[in-house]
Structures are given as C-alpha cells and as structure tokens.
Amino acid sequence: MKHHLIAAGAALAIFALGAGTGTADTIRVLNWQGYGTDESWALEAFEEKTGHKVEHEYFNSEQEMLTKLRTNPGAYDVVLINSAFTPTAAKEGLIQPIDTAKIPNVADLTPEMRNNPNLVIGGKTYGVAWVWGATSFAINTEKFDAAPDTIEVLWSEAMADRIGWRDDAVEAVQITAIALGQDINNPSDLDAIREKLRALKPQIRTFWTSENDWNQFMSAGEFDAAIYWSGSASRSATNFGLPVEFVVPKEGAIGWLDGLSVPTDAPNVDAAYEFINWMIDPEFYVKWDTDVGAPASANAKAMAGLPDDAFNRAVLGNPEVASRLKFMGPIEDDMREKMLELWQETKTYFQN
Amino acid sequence: MAASNTALGGAVRTGSSARAIAVLTGPAYLWLTVTVLLPLLAMFYFSFLTEAPIAGRVGELTLEQYRTFLERGFYTTLILRSLKLGATVAFFCFLIGFPCAYILAKTIKGRWREALFLLVIIPFWSNALVRVFSWTMVLRGNGLLERAIDWVVPGAGSLGLMFTYSAVVIGLVHSYLPYMILTCYISLQAIDDDLIEAARSLGAGRITILRRLILPLALPGIVAGAVLIFVPVIGSFMEPRILGGRQGTFIGTIIEDQFTAVFNWPLGAALSFILLACVLVIFAMFAPVLKRAM
Amino acid sequence: MARAGRIYLGLVLVFLYAPIAVMAVMSLNDSQFYALPIKWSLRWYADLAGNQRLIDAGVNSIVVAVITTVIASVLGTAAALAFFRYKFRGKRLLQVLLFPPIAIPWLITGTAMLLFFFWTGIGRGLHAMVLGHVALALPYVIIVVSARLQAFDPDLEAAARSLGAGPWQVVRYVTLPFLAPGVIAAALFAFAVSFDQFVISYFLAVPGVSTLPVEIYTSIRKGFTPEINAISTIVIVASMALLVGVSRFYRFGGDR
Numbered sequence: 001m002k003h004h005l006i007a008a009g010a011a012l013a014i015f016a017l018g019a020g021t022g023t024a025d026t027i028r029v030l031n032w033q034g035y036g037t038d039e040s041w042a043l044e045a046f047e048e049k050t051g052h053k054v055e056h057e058y059f060n061s062e063q064e065m066l067t068k069l070r071t072n073p074g075a076y077d078v079v080l081i082n083s084a085f086t087p088t089a090a091k092e093g094l095i096q097p098i099d100t101a102k103i104p105n106v107a108d109l110t111p112e113m114r115n116n117p118n119l120v121i122g123g124k125t126y127g128v129a130w131v132w133g134a135t136s137f138a139i140n141t142e143k144f145d146a147a148p149d150t151i152e153v154l155w156s157e158a159m160a161d162r163i164g165w166r167d168d169a170v171e172a173v174q175i176t177a178i179a180l181g182q183d184i185n186n187p188s189d190l191d192a193i194r195e196k197l198r199a200l201k202p203q204i205r206t207f208w209t210s211e212n213d214w215n216q217f218m219s220a221g222e223f224d225a226a227i228y229w230s231g232s233a234s235r236s237a238t239n240f241g242l243p244v245e246f247v248v249p250k251e252g253a254i255g256w257l258d259g260l261s262v263p264t265d266a267p268n269v270d271a272a273y274e275f276i277n278w279m280i281d282p283e284f285y286v287k288w289d290t291d292v293g294a295p296a297s298a299n300a301k302a303m304a305g306l307p308d309d310a311f312n313r314a315v316l317g318n319p320e321v322a323s324r325l326k327f328m329g330p331i332e333d334d335m336r337e338k339m340l341e342l343w344q345e346t347k348t349y350f351q352n
Numbered sequence: 353m354a355a356s357n358t359a360l361g362g363a364v365r366t367g368s369s370a371r372a373i374a375v376l377t378g379p380a381y382l383w384l385t386v387t388v389l390l391p392l393l394a395m396f397y398f399s400f401l402t403e404a405p406i407a408g409r410v411g412e413l414t415l416e417q418y419r420t421f422l423e424r425g426f427y428t429t430l431i432l433r434s435l436k437l438g439a440t441v442a443f444f445c446f447l448i449g450f451p452c453a454y455i456l457a458k459t460i461k462g463r464w465r466e467a468l469f470l471l472v473i474i475p476f477w478s479n480a481l482v483r484v485f486s487w488t489m490v491l492r493g494n495g496l497l498e499r500a501i502d503w504v505v506p507g508a509g510s511l512g513l514m515f516t517y518s519a520v521v522i523g524l525v526h527s528y529l530p531y532m533i534l535t536c537y538i539s540l541q542a543i544d545d546d547l548i549e550a551a552r553s554l555g556a557g558r559i560t561i562l563r564r565l566i567l568p569l570a571l572p573g574i575v576a577g578a579v580l581i582f583v584p585v586i587g588s589f590m591e592p593r594i595l596g597g598r599q600g601t602f603i604g605t606i607i608e609d610q611f612t613a614v615f616n617w618p619l620g621a622a623l624s625f626i627l628l629a630c631v632l633v634i635f636a637m638f639a640p641v642l643k644r645a646m
Numbered sequence: 647m648a649r650a651g652r653i654y655l656g657l658v659l660v661f662l663y664a665p666i667a668v669m670a671v672m673s674l675n676d677s678q679f680y681a682l683p684i685k686w687s688l689r690w691y692a693d694l695a696g697n698q699r700l701i702d703a704g705v706n707s708i709v710v711a712v713i714t715t716v717i718a719s720v721l722g723t724a725a726a727l728a729f730f731r732y733k734f735r736g737k738r739l740l741q742v743l744l745f746p747p748i749a750i751p752w753l754i755t756g757t758a759m760l761l762f763f764f765w766t767g768i769g770r771g772l773h774a775m776v777l778g779h780v781a782l783a784l785p786y787v788i789i790v791v792s793a794r795l796q797a798f799d800p801d802l803e804a805a806a807r808s809l810g811a812g813p814w815q816v817v818r819y820v821t822l823p824f825l826a827p828g829v830i831a832a833a834l835f836a837f838a839v840s841f842d843q844f845v846i847s848y849f850l851a852v853p854g855v856s857t858l859p860v861e862i863y864t865s866i867r868k869g870f871t872p873e874i875n876a877i878s879t880i881v882i883v884a885s886m887a888l889l890v891g892v893s894r895f896y897r898f899g900g901d902r
Binding site: 061063064066067070071073092093165204205206207209220222340341344345347348349350351352 | 406407408424426429430433492495514515516517593597598599600601606611612613614615
C-alpha cells in the first residue's frame with residue numbers, strides 16, 4: 001500500500017514539473033540577419049530558460065518585411081519593425097496590440113521611447129521599443145588619416161569609385177535630404193535631391209543589401225566608405241575585427257527606433273512575449289553590445305550596464321551628437337511612391 | 353492493309369484514335385493550362401488593377417500601370433537594356449559554343465567524345481547560384497583572376513571587372529553556354545560526314561563548306577540554343593544582382609522588386625506583359641529564320 | 647588543325663569549370679570571408695551536418711525533383727507518342743502550344759504563378775513547386791522523346807503485328823524498349839531542370855519551406871556562410887557520379 005502511494009506521489013510530482021514548464025514551442029522571428037535576435041548564445045540561453053526553440057527568416061529592407069507580412073499571414077510570431085513603419089503595419093492589420101502587462105521588462109524602458117507615438121497608437125502598444133541608433137556612413141580607418149566630419153566626403157572626387165551605398169529608396173533619399181538640409185520625412189525639393197543623387201554616379205562602386213555584403217566588400221577592399229548603421233558598424237569592428245569607424249557628420253544623421261511587434265494570427269503569442277522580454281533584458285543587451293556590437297538600447301537599465309567608453313554611451317549618449325539626429329517618422333504614401341520612383345530612375349541613370 | 357497497320361504517321365482512324373489522342377495528350381495540356389495559361393491570364397487581369405486584390409485590399413480597373421510605363425522613359429531604357437543583354441549573351445554563347453560543338457561532333461571520336469560530352473554537360477547540375485557567386489571570387493578586386501595575372505605579369509594593375517555589365521555577361525555566358533553546345537552538337541552530329549567529304553572532293557574550301565553547308569544544316573540547333581538562352585536571360589535578376597553592383601539594374605530586377613519588396617503587383621504584371629510583348633515581336637520578326645529551323 | 651581544336655576545347659572546359667573548382671577549393675578554406683591565402687579545413691562540412699535548414703532544403707529539392715521527373719516523364723512520353731502515332735487536325739497547334747513555357751521568361755511565369763496560386767488559394771509551397779516544375783519540364787521531355795521516336799523503324803512494329811502480337815503487346819515489347827533510352831534521357835533532363843530551378847521556386851517558397859537554390863540565394867543576399875560551398879561541392883560530385891553511372895547504359899554521345 002505504501003509503495004503505491006509513493007509511486008503515485010512520484011508520478012504526480014513528475015507530472016507537476018512537466019506541467020510547470022508548459023509546452024515547448026518553436027517560434028518564428030522575422031528580422032534583419034545578424035541583428036541580435038539570432039545570436040546563437042542568446043537563443044541557447046532562451047531555450048534553456050523557457051524550452052522554446054527559435055527559427056528565423058530574414059529581410060533586406062522594410063519594404064520586403066511588409067510584403068512578407070502581407071503574403072504570409074500566420075507564419076511569424078515576432079517581427080522587427082522600424083517604428084517609422086509601425087503605424088502602416090498597424091493600419092493594415094498586419095500586427096496585433098501587445099499586452100505589455102505580460103512583458104515585465106517593459107517597465108524599465110525609457111518612457112519617451114516606450115510611449116513613442118509611432119509605437120503606441122490609440123492607447124494600444126503595437127511595438128515594444130527595443131533599440132535605436134543612427135544611419136550615416138562608416139569608414140575604413142586604414143584609408144583615412146582622420147575621420148571626416150562632413151557628409152560631403154561621399155561626393156568628393158577623392159572618393160570616386162570608392163563608395164558603397166545601400167540599395168534602398170527611402171534611405172538613399174533621406175541621406176541626400178540630410179546633405180541638402182531638407183526634412184527627411186517630407187523633403188521639400190525632390191528635384192534637388194534627384195540632381196544630388198545623380199552626382200553619385202562616379203562615386204558608387206557597388207550597392208550592398210545585407211550586413212554580410214557590407215563586411216565582405218569592406219574586407220575585400222571594394223569600398224573605403226559606405227552608408228551604414230551605427231550598431232552594425234559596431235558589430236563589424238567588435239565581432240569581425242574589421243577596421244571600421246562610424247561617423248556622425250556635422251550635417252546630421254538619420255535616427256531610428258526599432259520595435260518588436262507581434263503579427264496578427266501569430267501562432268505562439270505567449271512564447272513571443274517571453275522572447276520579447278528576453279530581448280529587452282539588460283542581461284542580454286549588455287553581452288550583445290560588449291561581445292558583438294549593437295545599437296543603443298531603449299532600456300535605461302540596460303544602457304546603464306554598459307561601460308562608460310562604449311560607443312553607444314559615449315557618442316550616441318552625448319547630447320550634442322544626439323541633437324544632430326533627425327529621426328525617421330511615417331512617410332505619406334504618395335511621397336513614398338515618389339521616392340521609390342526617383343530611386344529607380346536614378347539607378348537606371350547609373351547604368352552605362 | 354498497309355495503310356491501316358502502319359499507324360505510325362499513316363492513315364487517320366476515327367473514334368478510338370480520337371479517344372487515344374485525348375487520353376495521351378490531355379493530361380499534359382491540362383497541366384500546362386492550369387499552371388501556365390491561367391496564371392498568365394490572371395496576371396493580365398491584375399495589370400489593369402490599381403492594387404492587388406489580396407491581403408484585404410480592393411483593386412479597381414485602370415490603365416494607370418501601362419500609362420506609368422509610357423510616361424516614365426526609364427522603364428523603356430531598362431527593357432532595351434535587358435533585350436540587349438539577352439542578345440549579347442546568346443551571341444557570345446554561339447561564338448564560343450559552336451566551334452566547341454563542332455570539334456566535339458566532328459573531330460573527336462570514340463570514348464573521348466563521350467567523356468568530353470559528359471564533362472560539358474555536368475556543369476548543368478552544379479548549382480547555378482553558387483557558380484555565379486564563385487565568379488565574384490574570381491573577378492573581384494584582388495580576386496583570383498587578378499592575382500593570377502599579377503603572378504604572370506607583375507604590376508599589371510586592376511582589371512576593374514567586378515560590378516560591371518561585363519561581369520554580368522561573363523556570369524550569364526558561363527551559365528548558359530552548355531545549352532548552346534548541346535543543341536549545336538545534336539544538329540552537327542546529324543550531318544553526314546559523307547556530305548562534307550563530297551563537298552571537299554568537289555574542290556570547296558573550308559570557309560565555303562562552313563558557310564554553305566555546315567551553318568545552314570546546323571541552323572536548327574543554333575536557333576534552338578539562341579532561343580533557350582535569350583528568353584531566360586532577358587528576365588534574369590539573380591546574376592545582375594550578384595555580379596552587377598551599380599550596373600546591375602535591368603527590367604528583371606525591377607519586376608522582381610515589385611513582387612517581393614515594393615508590393616506593387618499590378619505594376620509588376622504590366623511590366624511583365626510589356627516585356628512578353630517585346631519577346632513576341634522579336635519572334636515574329638525572326639519568324640522566317642525560325643520556320644526554316646523547324 | 648585537330649590539335650588546335652583540342653586546345654580550344656580544353657580552354658572552354660577550363661572556362662566552364664573554373665568557378666566550380668573555386669567553389670570546391672573555397673569549401674575547404676577556413677576563412678569566413680574568402681580571404682586568401684587558403685587555410686585548409688573541413689570545418690564547413692562539419693557545420694553543414696548541423697545546418698538543418700540547408701539539409702531540409704536539399705531534401706526538398708530532391709523530393710520535388712523526383713516527383714517532377716516521374717510526372718513529367720509519364721505525361722510527356724504519352725503526348726510524344728500521340729504526336730508520333732497519329733495525324734490529326736490541330737496537331738500543329740498543340741505542338742506550338744508547347745513553346746510558351748520555354749518562350750516566356752521564367753521570371754514572368756514565376757510571378758504569374760505566385761500571383762495566381764496566392765489569389766486562388768492553391769497556395770505556395772512544395773506542391774506548388776511541383777506544379778510549376780512539371781510545366782517547365784514537359785516541353786523538354788516531349789522534345790527529347792520525340793527526337794528518339796523519329797529514329798524508330800515502323801517495320802519493327804509491322805513485323806511484330808504480322809507475327810500475331812496484339813496492339814498492347816506491340817507497345818510493350820517493341821515500342822517501349824526502344825523508347826527507353828529516350829525516356830531515360832528525358833527523365834534526366836527533367837530532373838536537372840527541376841533540381842536546379844531557381845526562379846519559379848523562389849516565388850513559390852514559403853517561410854520554413856524552400857529548396858536548395860532558393861536557400862542559397864537567400865544566404866548570398868542576406869548572410870552567407872561557406873557551408874553553401876560545401877553542399878554545392880557535394881551536389882556536383884554526386885551528380886558527376888550519377889551521370890557517369892548512367893552513361894554506362896546510355897550513350898550520350900550518340901550512336902556513332
């Protein structure tokens with residue numbers, strides 16, 4: 001009799017243990033390649049803590065991300081959306097409101113970022129503020145005596161056929177708008193931008209579309225300076241050991257805030273919340289920036305965990321530099337179409 | 353008796369043969385209808401809409417997409433550029449591949465011929481993408497080609513081949529060369545050696561034999577190869593993106609953009625049909641040559 | 647003259663194989679960014695064994711190619727037989743209709759299929775790829791089998807029939823065995839067309855389901871690891887072996 005009781009008790013205990021961890025899901029994340037969510041050590045730690053496995057799909061542009069969401073409903077659980085695009089995704093019904101009560105670390109996010117009007121729409125949170133940074137250009141430190149301080153270096157004769165550029169309409173137009181001093185989200189003089197872009201014909205050696213491209217081209221010596229993102233430049237230097245330095249020129253740089261969202265019809269919403277919680281956790285972030293290289297975190301506690309001389313604290317944290325950032329915001333549909341057409345036309349002009 | 357038993361290419365029989373024809377050809381053509389004809393019709397319909405009627409959107413009928421094409425000159429520039437690329441690649445494949453096929457078909461005999469033929473066919477099976485990517489390693493600044501030249505002729509300087517129109521042509525010629533070699537080989541192999549012997553014994557020189565005997569007889573193979581190469585090349589986007597860099601914009605890349613990034617399917621559909629119309633016009637222009645080749 | 651010819655042939659082969667050789671050598675190079683000089687290492691092959699994504703893609707490619715080959719060979723051979731045996735009105739038209747899959751750039755066929763399958767709910771994925779690949783392979787199969795049939799001697803069938811064989815027996819014991827090498831060649835063609843097909847598969851892939859060429863393209867565009875070189879080297883070595891094996895039974899170079 002006693003044996004039966006012990007056996008039953010043991011069985012019950014094992015059952016309870018199993019039930020406590022819940023079912024192990026596999027979640028699918030849609031993001032840029034090499035952008036934090038696919039760091040293998042982070043995924044291993046996540047699986048150990050929660051039992052969930054993570055699979056990834058990648059995109060090379062915000063446009064592609066939106067199209068993937070539109071043509072694959074119910075395929076993804078977490079998606080990274082640049083806050084400038086979150087309102088569009090929400091309006092189209094591609095993402096669902098997030099129950100932030102289920103994500104404890106949200107409380108530590110810097111309030112201005114947590115409540116960014118692009119992420120919180122109609123009182124509902126559509127994106128959890130994750131990381132922010134700048135888009136400008138990065139240089140090969142071995143080819144420059146001193147880091148340039150102006151964006152005009154990209155157009156200089158000395159840099160003919162030595163420039164790398166990203167094949168993205170919005171980014172191309174916005175960088176040029178900064179060089180001309182126009183509003184990046186609503187440029188006033190598209191003709192001037194067209195002329196300035198055309199002036200790049202002798203300058204650009206090649207387009208890059210992924211960080212991997214960028215690193216390969218840089219290490220092969222294809223370009224000496226190229227449009228790049230602050231977190232990615234950090235990663236190229238720290239993780240890949242390339243002689244890369246990011247420059248915020250005096251004209252300014254594009255600022256952006258990336259958020260993590262949950263698509264409508266996501267199959268594993270709770271697991272998605274757990275993953276987002278891990279991504280904004282200081283433990284993950286500090287290791288990510290220190291060992292690999294990352295943009296700045298929207299989590300104040302995480303930022304405090306960085307050493308004082310880290311790029312994200314020393315440079316981006318410097319108010320003077322931060323004031324030069326022009327943040328991306330939503331772009332009107334017909335302005336976006338004009339930008340797309342302008343870029344296609346420019347690319348055709350670049351052909352010989 | 354003879355008329356009805358040699359059914360091969362012989363007499364027409366009604367009833368059971370009609371059924372046999374239907375059973376034999378039906379499945380194949382039904383398949384082609386569902387997978388090629390209907391999608392093309394659907395795309396034709398889409399090209400007249402403002403938006404793709406999917407993901408909760410509604411499209412309205414319009415001529416806007418075609419008007420965009422007419423109004424923006426750069427689309428025409430790109431189509432012409434792609435057609436030129438197709439012709440260039442087909443031409444170089446002919447220039448390089450025809451002599452190769454001739455040598456293989458006529459001058460090499462026995463086991464060697466079979467072994468060499470196999471060697472030519474095998475690249476068909478290697479993954480096209482990795483071959484193209486491998487070209488970047490060969491062509492890039494300080495890549496294998498430049499290093500090899502540097503080793504032979506030190507200080508030769510940079511070739512500047514990577515990320516150019518030429519790099520795209522090289523990559524495409526490399527991918528499609530086996531098609532031309534194969535089709536020319538089949539045609540050339542069918543030419544009776546005795547014909548060439550007879551011509552030679554009548555005093556014809558090499559050039560004459562080539563011009564008036566071999567080329568005309570091999571024409572079906574050459575034309576087949578040209579078609580098999582020209583058509584895919586004008587729509588290519590993968591090779592231009594990987595090898596072309598700043599020079600890698602073609603109508604293929606723009607159409608692909610519409611479907612995978614920009615999400616303007618109606619415009620992509622319209623551009624596709626305009627490209628298709630160009631292909632049909634070209635086929636119509638070359639109809640006499642094509643007819644002779646059949 | 648023959649000497650010059652052989653040298654030329656050799657040069658062309660060098661041109662054809664240079665990238666393949668580069669790919670094989672780089673698969674054994676330790677550097678992640680293809681830096682020279684080469685440090686020999688089997689690391690990428692080891693990584694490949696753990697790369698479930700690539701392996702799944704490779705398996706999908708093979709499965710799709712095998713199914714495509716079977717379907718295309720059966721449908722195509724049947725159609726070729728019909729063209730050869732019977733004269734009927736509209737035969738010319740049907741033969742011409744075979745050309746669209748070849749005469750239309752794959753980009754257009756692929757995007758049309760994406761559009762149509764997505765819109766009508768047929769959906770994308772492996773089944774859609776089979777639909778697309780068979781359509782592409784059919785014209786090739788019909789052309790290759792027809793070419794073989796052209797060489798068929800009608801007297802053989804007449805002889806069999808005069809010896810008392812019924813129509814099905816004629817087909818089974820005379821026609822089909824003759825056809826066999828042609829069908830095998832057509833099947834190999836169909837397999838190659840499907841296995842290496844990129845464009846159609848690219849537009850019909852869904853998250854989590856893709857084929858090897860699509861996976862490789864995604865890697866090149868988004869984040870490349872040299873495991874790609876490893877699996878490609880394996881594929882080409884395997885296909886070399888397959889072709890050499892088949893060539894024992896079928897004379898590729900023709901009967902002379």
